[in-house]
Amino acid sequence: SAVISQKPSRDICQRGTSLTIQCQVDSQVTMMFWYRQQPGQSLTLIATANQGSEATYESGFVIDKFPISRPNLTFSTLTVSNMSPEDSSIYLCSGGQGEDTEAFFGQGTRLTVV
Amino acid sequence: GESVGLHLPTLSVQEGDNSIINCAYSNSASDYFIWYKQESGKGPQFIIDIRSNMDKRQGQRVTVLLNKTVKHLSLQIAATQPGDSAVYFCAENGDFYNQGGKLIFGQGTELSVKP
Numbered sequence: 001s002a003v004i005s006q007k008p009s010r011d012i013c014q015r016g017t018s019l020t021i022q023c024q025v026d027s028q029v030t031m032m033f034w035y036r037q038q039p040g041q042s043l044t045l046i047a048t049a050n051q052g053s054e055a056t057y058e059s060g061f062v063i064d065k066f067p068i069s070r071p072n073l074t075f076s077t078l079t080v081s082n083m084s085p086e087d088s089s090i091y092l093c094s095g096g097q098g099e100d101t102e103a104f105f106g107q108g109t110r111l112t113v114v
Numbered sequence: 115g116e117s118v119g120l121h122l123p124t125l126s127v128q129e130g131d132n133s134i135i136n137c138a139y140s141n142s143a144s145d146y147f148i149w150y151k152q153e154s155g156k157g158p159q160f161i162i163d164i165r166s167n168m169d170k171r172q173g174q175r176v177t178v179l180l181n182k183t184v185k186h187l188s189l190q191i192a193a194t195q196p197g198d199s200a201v202y203f204c205a206e207n208g209d210f211y212n213q214g215g216k217l218i219f220g221q222g223t224e225l226s227v228k229p
Contacts, residue, residue, distance in 0.1 A: 001160070031215040042203060043158070043219040092157055096215045100146040100165065100207065103215055105157035 002027050006093055006106035013083055013113050020079045021109045023093030028073035030098040034066070037090040037108070046091075049076040083113045126226045133191040135223045137204035142185065144206035148217065149178060149189045153200045161189070161202075191225075199227045 003026040013019050023032065032049040047068055048056040055068035070076040080087050090110050096103035127133050139147070145166035150158035164171045164178045164187075171178050177190040187204050201224045205217040 004157075033216065035219075042222050045216060045218075048216060094157075098215050101215065102148060102160045102163055103217060104160065105150075107155075107157045 001102075002029055002095055002104045004093055004095055004104055004106035006091075006109050008109060009107060010110040011112070013111065015084050015113055017083055018079055018081045019083065019111060020077050021091055021093070023076045023078070023095075023106055025074045025095045029095035030073070031096050031103070032070060032076045033094045033103065034068060034076070034078045035092040035094065037092060039090070043092065046078070049078075080111065083111075085113045087111065088113045123221065124224045124226070126228060127194050129194060129196060129227055129229050131194055133189075133194045133198070133225060133227075135189045135191075135202050135204075135225065137187040137189075137220050139185050139187060139204070139206050139220075141206060141208050141218070142182075144208050144218075146207040147178070147180065147187050148205045149176075149187075150203045150205060150219075151198075151200045152203065152222075158203060194225075194227050196227045196229055199225055201225070 005024045007022045011019055034046040035043040036046055037043045045058050046061045046066055049068050049070040051070045051073060065081050067079045088111055090108045092108045093106040094103045148163045149161040151161050152158045162173045162176050162178050164180050169180050175192045179188045191198055201222045203222045204220040208218045
């Protein structure tokens with residue numbers, strides 16, 4: 001199994017600013033994903049991070065708000081741009097080897113926007 | 115839209131009893147399912163998975179049952195322990211042909227184990 005580390009683990013940010021979350025995997029993975037989890041709720045997929053190309057976003061999420069990078073098979077970043085209190089949530093990175101295989105998760109980044 | 119849902123949002127059991135957590139899915143094209151455990155302040159942790167060509171799979175103290183006829187998934191935990199207290203999520207791969215690994219998560223059930 002892969003070990004996924006996220007930084008920062010938590011942050012408190014001012015509205016209107018941006019935060020970049022880093023995700024590092026200890027081994028190469030085919031697929032990486034970013035999820036959002038509101039407190040007490042389930043996980044919602046934001047986008048698939050594609051190596052060397054633009055991320056694939058789910059309905060309701062756009063690149064201008066959540067730019068994603070994935071320069072190699074072990075690292076990805078998610079930026080939450082122009083933050084508002086509604087962006088307060090837990091952001092989770094996951095990685096796996098693709099279709100019909102288990103996906104592993106980082107510990108999450110707890111973001112509070114004030 | 116299609117979604118994965120759970121019958122029970124909370125479940126309280128006595129230590130040593132067996133626990134059963136249920137999940138209904140609506141996407142008949144889903145052919146891969148995973149159960150995750152999420153403890154407070156942590157990311158989801160893989161428990162067990164099952165493919166649609168199976169109806170049962172066993173792990174250590176856990177069993178997943180899949181009933182494709184009624185689109186139902188369950189997780190059985192034997193001899194539940196206090197360390198099993200967490201939120202449990204089912205997830206399905208949906209109709210993601212060639213999109214490798216995307217998952218739709220269910221609502222979640224909070225399991226509370228009484229000593």
